[in-house]
Amino acid sequence: MYPKIYLYKRIKDAKILIDRHFSDPIKLSDISESVYLSKYHFLRLFKEAYGTTPHQYLKHKRVEKAKKLLRKGLPIKEVCTQVGFESIPSFSNLFKRETSFTPSEFRRRHSK
DSSP states (O other), rough: OHHHHHHHHHHHHHHHHHHHHHTSOOHHHHHHHHOOOHHHHHHHHHHHHHHSSHHHHHHHHHHHHHHHHHHOOOOOOHHHHHHSSSOOOHHHHHHHHHHHSSSHHHHHHHOO
């Protein structure tokens, strides 16, 4: 049995990995393997530490980055690919669920 501090260091390392590679295709199994934990143990510890699942955290990270890029007035297609989506419809659906605005509405209301 590992001390909790050791396990939480691994979870923090996994969060850093997500932060650095949020625009890449990331699988739960890849993240958990990178910190030497089973998927289910990793999932439980991550949620315990951050109050959200790794997938929810990744979605939030992508939407926050998309907001920044849309505020700059970047085209939606470019924002979509920069934050890790291959499909504009899936990006738009997630963005609307998270913000209540479509990407174009958000850009129109918030761009500088």
